[in-house]
Amino acid sequence: MKHVFVALLRGINVGKAKRVAMADLKALVEGLGYRDVKTLLNSGNVVFTSTKADGAGAARKIEKAISETLGVTSRVTVVSAGEIAAAIAKNPHRKIASNPSRHLVAFFPDDVAVKVLAPFVKKAWAPEAVAASGRVVFLWCPDSILESPAFTELAKLAKDGVTTRNWATVEKLHALAEALG
8 A cells, every 4th residue: 555745854055054955865865765755845845655653763764874874864754645625624724824824734743743732732822823632733823823922832842853835845745645645
């Protein structure tokens, strides 16, 4: 059986630090035995298929290989195509988030971290909006991401245990994952 996954690398190709060529990343993931490997953008998004349903195991393998082969440390979170589809379907900010670049989805390695963040999620953030579902937190930052109190607080609480993608990227990853399914 074929399983479709999306690997999200945290903090690569941001500024001059942690530079990784997408061709090298693609080759690395293929070298680990994964198939149908596709990268999206230059910010560490990899869609691939596996015969195993172990997303957490894939995350560990990819993270270790990046460090050993490319000499870059990056937290890797792997989500299934189903989890991406669920994030699309359960997006609570669809009606208010008018700018996809200011609408973020924060992906956690597991749902434990999201449960720990329950007080953060319940807090009133207007005009911003925050919600959680499974192992994702949705953030709507209408004024600015960099000046967003919600995003700043989430980053402080989650440290390196989270990676975010804007809504446009999530939709593109979903389309790539669906094409492989």
